[in-house]
Amino acid sequence: MAYIKDKPKKPTFSQSGLDGYQFPLENKEIEVYFVDVAKGHDNYIVSKKITHVYYIFEGKGFFDINGEKYDVTPGELIEVPPNVEYAYSGSMKLLLIMTPSWFEGNEMITKRNQGN
DSSP states (O other), rough: OOOSSSOOOOOOOETTTTEEEEEOOOTTTTTEEEESSBBOOOOOEEEEOOOOEEEEEEEEEEEEETTEEEHHHHHHHEETTTEEEEEEEEEEEEEEEEEEEOOOOOOOEEEEOTOO
């Protein structure tokens, strides 16, 4: 088992405002991503079962969580529990941890993110 994980050279997923790089973990109960945000998340989403934890490494932006806007800067951690609507915008480098792991049908898109 490899204990040290490298960021993939190519994005695992891309949207118009960001690229995400999934770290290959042995533990399938969590997922860890490096997210390079140019503008922001395309949509507001509500996760049915997954908690999303974001750590801001670099840049600045904001998270809109349940209709309240939070400015974020490096060194801050954001926890978004299930059943909470959110999106983010800005130019940032983030670490994203999801538990449990993402699965089809978990996310509900509620609206487009006009802030990115």
